[in-house]
Amino acid sequence: MRTGKNARGIAVTGAALLALTACGGGDEGGTPAAEGGDGGGGEKLVNVYGTDGNMGNALGESFTTEGALAGMSGTTPLTSLSSDFTDRLMAIDPNLQDFNYAGETYDAIIVSALAALLAGSTEPTEFAPYINGVTFGGEACEDFASCKSIIDAGGNPDYNGVSGPLAFTEPGEPAVASFGILQFGEDNQIDSDATEFELAGDEDAAASDEGPAPAPPGTTSDDPLVIGTLLPLTGNLAFLGPPEVAGARLAVQEINDSGGVLGQPVQLVEGDSGDASTDTASQTVDRLLQQNVDVIVGAASSGVSLTVIDAITRAGVVQFSPANTSDQFTTYDDNGLYFRTAPPDTLQARALSDLIINDGNNTVGIMALNDPYGTGLMENTVENLQAAGLSEDSIQTLTYDPQAANFDSEIQQMVEFNPDALVVIGFEESARIIEGLNAEGIGPARD
Incomplete structure (x- = not known):
């Protein structure tokens, strides 16, 4: 395991192995399947993997055949x-x-509210320097009410969120994160009983600057903290919308039940991000900025965020994403106003590559959505697989256009490669890709 010293390693062995009719056959001498052969039995054991863009129950709703996933x-x-x-x-x-x-969305709002309390201001450029420090050092607390009590007493809170340890690095992102290792059951839904958890990263990588001196306890403001949301109500990530929206509403409700921020109730203004193929996000951001929001929570898609981050941060507003994972944001010139509770793909790639290696795969094919999320996660996963000992020629990668009429050419490339493991990094179009893989005998459907 190449996860930080705080990681809790797991080994998922056999549970995700799929018995598939070999395409192109195996080694006639009966080489074990984990070494690229068919074990002499005419079938090859293949692992099929997804990532956060498709590992959800919404994917299963696209299939009517039992066991398709x-x-x-x-x-x-x-x-x-x-x-x-x-x-x-x-x-x-x-x-x-x-x-x-949902937890990441909830935490983004809680952290923003606590930073405003520490700053004694709802002005984004005033409370942004406190955001990182809310997540490390000081006195541990696990909800807004208990953290607010620490601030009211003149103390420094260390918020441990519902989404994980947080412990932000200097760029404003988690130094360590929890990942779920999920698996679909025969009903094409996530089997919650099979879910395992793994930590990736190292809390020692967290920043050390906790921000300026806090405002005097009891500071109030005439200006309420206004939270805008830029979450996927439509588009290819719409399946993530409901839990994110629920997380945002719950956070605001619980903050206000605990007295609000600086003597005022927090206001929530909701908006749709759509996806990267539309200008929905830009229109929503324009509307939110006109409504004088202080924080925009979103977008979920890294590609969408890259289209609006400049408009948000140059307006002096905090952007706080619960789901962006592209590592481009780590070094992005954001005026110190972009943060995320979702971990960068450098961390998810470790968890994914650990899963692939622990399952005994020696050859890996990766099909990735051609956008910052897909290509970034693919490249980081390849790097980790090679660091684990896989050779360059044992890994084949390709990117695809999610708007393509079909994915026949990409699927055929994987049929010809005949890997031990196949990874699909995508969104809702993953259903069409997996249908095609199943039709060729290299998808998750069992005979």
């Missing part, structure tokens, strides 16, 4: 959410199917 496993930023927290989310939205990024 059975055994497909993968990674997503996810912590072991308490039943108390999920019950509170369900009270906000009883129809939730998944909780992906």
